[in-house]
Amino acid sequence: MASIAPSAPQRTRLSPRTRHTINGLLFASPWLIGLTVFWIYPTLASAYYSFTKFNGVQNPEWIGVANYVELFTNDSNFWDAVYNTLYFAVVSIPLAILFAFALALMLNAKIHGQVVYRTIYFLPTLVPEVALALVWVYLFTPGTGLVNRPFDWLGIRGPCWLSCPAWSRQTIVLLALWIIGQQIVLYLAGLQDVPQDLYDAADVDGANFWHKFRNVTVPIMTPVIFFHLVTSVIGALQFFTVPYIMTGGTGFPANSTLFYSIYMYKNGFQYFKMGYASAMAWLLFIVTLIVTLIIFRTARLWVFYSGGEQG
DSSP states (O other): OOOOOOOOOOOOOOOHHHHHHHHHHHHHHHHHHHHIIIIIHHHHHHHHHTTEEOOSSSOOEEOTTHHHHHHHHSOHHHHHHHHHHHHHHHHHHHHHHHHHHHHHHHHTSOOTTHHHHHHHHHGGGGSOHHHHHHHHHHHTOTTTOGGGHHHHHTTOOOOOGGGSHHHHHHHHHHHHHHTOHHHHHHHHHHHHTSOHHHHHHHHHTTOOHHHHIIIIIHHHHHHHHHHHHHHHHHHHHTOOHHHHHHHTTSOTTTTTTOOHHHHHHHHHHTSOOHHHHHHHHHHHHHHHHHHHHHHHHHHHHHOEETTTEEO
């Protein structure tokens, strides 16, 4: 009697949706691996290290909230860094918004050489921050800096700029206002999107320049102002490169240029107090998150989108 050969087992067929999901995960796997290794894991690890005594080499030692208690109760440099950072944010952000908006209004005027003027105002943003900081130190050095030459010609003693605490913070703010070219371009793009019909209707109603600016230009530009405000807050709280290059991270003079990010960097990579620096990083993240959420929450009261809708 002839034997019957056993039939081959049937392969399980995947549904098209499952196949597409698997293929999508395979294509995205390099990005997912990079996200996990270089972002998710370091974030979770830093949260753990913030509760430990860790120097980056030896095994971390769990100490609970001691790092946070040390920051708030027994570290004067921490409070100096907080004050300098908040001073810079509170002073520079409103000034940057006002100056960028005002310069964009002037550069938006239909005048001869408009492109040249726009290029001149944008050029400082093309200079690397390291080179810009070094040039700024040269210009504002008391006694030899070019900025104090007019004072010398008049026989007046010029400001001490970066050499004394009374002027060092203001000098950093001036530098921040020097590199607002990108924000000017942003406002220019927003101004060119303001419908001309609204200005024409305002002219028919007899509105002057101030009325058109307050009731047409500003409401249409509030989304741009909102974006500038959020990004400026985040950038100001993380301000690092320029003051670090200008002072070498020493905080000279008298800790008046010791910003929060600089002190966090020094704790982590100069003093090798990785756990302490991780605690500072998480405090910075929480403060930045809270301030950003407050801005988003209040945006519905003053941000107007196209069609007259409020945020």
